[in-house]
Amino acid sequence: MTMLQELIPHSDFRECHSRWIAAPADDVWASLTALDSSQLRLTRALMRVRHPRSQDWSDSRNLFSDGPIRLLETDRPRYAVGGAVMAPWRPREPRPVIGSLDDFVSFDTPGWTKVLTDFRLREVDGGTELTTETRGYSTDAGSRRRFAAYWAVVRWGSGVIRRDMLATVARTALRPES
Numbered sequence: 001m002t003m004l005q006e007l008i009p010h011s012d013f014r015e016c017h018s019r020w021i022a023a024p025a026d027d028v029w030a031s032l033t034a035l036d037s038s039q040l041r042l043t044r045a046l047m048r049v050r051h052p053r054s055q056d057w058s059d060s061r062n063l064f065s066d067g068p069i070r071l072l073e074t075d076r077p078r079y080a081v082g083g084a085v086m087a088p089w090r091p092r093e094p095r096p097v098i099g100s101l102d103d104f105v106s107f108d109t110p111g112w113t114k115v116l117t118d119f120r121l122r123e124v125d126g127g128t129e130l131t132t133e134t135r136g137y138s139t140d141a142g143s144r145r146r147f148a149a150y151w152a153v154v155r156w157g158s159g160v161i162r163r164d165m166l167a168t169v170a171r172t173a174l175r176p177e178s
Contacts, residue, residue, distance in 0.1 A: 003073060003081050004118040004133055007105065011135035012113070012144055013151050015158060018131040019166040023173040025121045028128040029077030031173040032119055035063045035165065039172065042164040046157050063165075069117050072101045081118040087111060088154075089146045110140040113147045130169060132162055 021028050037044065040063070064071045069082035083104045085096045096112070098104050107114060115136040122129045138144035151158075 002079070002118055002120065002133075003101075004116050004135055007101070008114075008116055008135040008137055010137070012137045012147060013155075014133070014135045015155070015162065016131065016133040017159065017162040017166060018129060019163075019170055020125070020127055020129050021170040021173055022127040023170075025077045025123050025128045027173045028121055028130055028169060031169045032121075032130070033064065033071075033074075033080070034172070035169060037061050037063055037067060039168045040161075040164050043161045046160060069115075070098060072098070072104060078121050079118065081116055083114070083116045085112045085114050087113065087143065087146075088150050108139055111143055113138045113143055128173075130166055132166065134158070134162070 023031075038061075061067055063069065064080075064082060069084055071080050071082045074080040081101075083098050083101070085098055085104075085107055087093060087095075096107060096109070098107065104114060104116070113136050115134060117132060117134040120129075120131045120133075122131075136147070138147050
């Protein structure tokens with residue numbers, strides 16, 4: 001059982017994607033943890049459509065230290081889990097800062113949706129299978145209804161973003177070192 005499954009055994013939404021990469025786990029891990037927003041071509045385009053006035057996706061930034069998902073726990077080079085708390089139906093409201101898994105677990109303020117995303121690396125067939133799963137649940141029934149409506153609209157884009165991340169990790173993990 002993964003940490004994600006332990007912390008969110010019953011989710012309001014769930015999404016899972018996987019990709020086999022012809023590179024060792026250490027190279028895939030290095031590419032994953034160095035993932036920069038400037039590398040995510042499809043994601044940047046989607047974010048510009050969703051947030052046309054925002055500067056968040058105009059600069060280069062590490063996706064996990066400066067981006068929307070903070071890595072909260074890692075077991076290098078096999079596993080990482082990151083989390084966030086959001087209310088996308090209130091896009092201008094600042095998000096609560098989640099700095100640790102304890103912060104995530106203890107957060108229970110009504111009006112929010114808690115999201116965890118994990119990345120699992122498994123060496124298989126001379127390469128590495130990189131799997132990402134995202135699960136979330138809302139802190140109250142009203143937020144659950146609002147997030148369900150939001151998710152119905154953005155789910156396809158969320159899948160595009162996850163596949164863009166996996167493709168970018170694969171591309172950079174396979175790039176010869178200069």
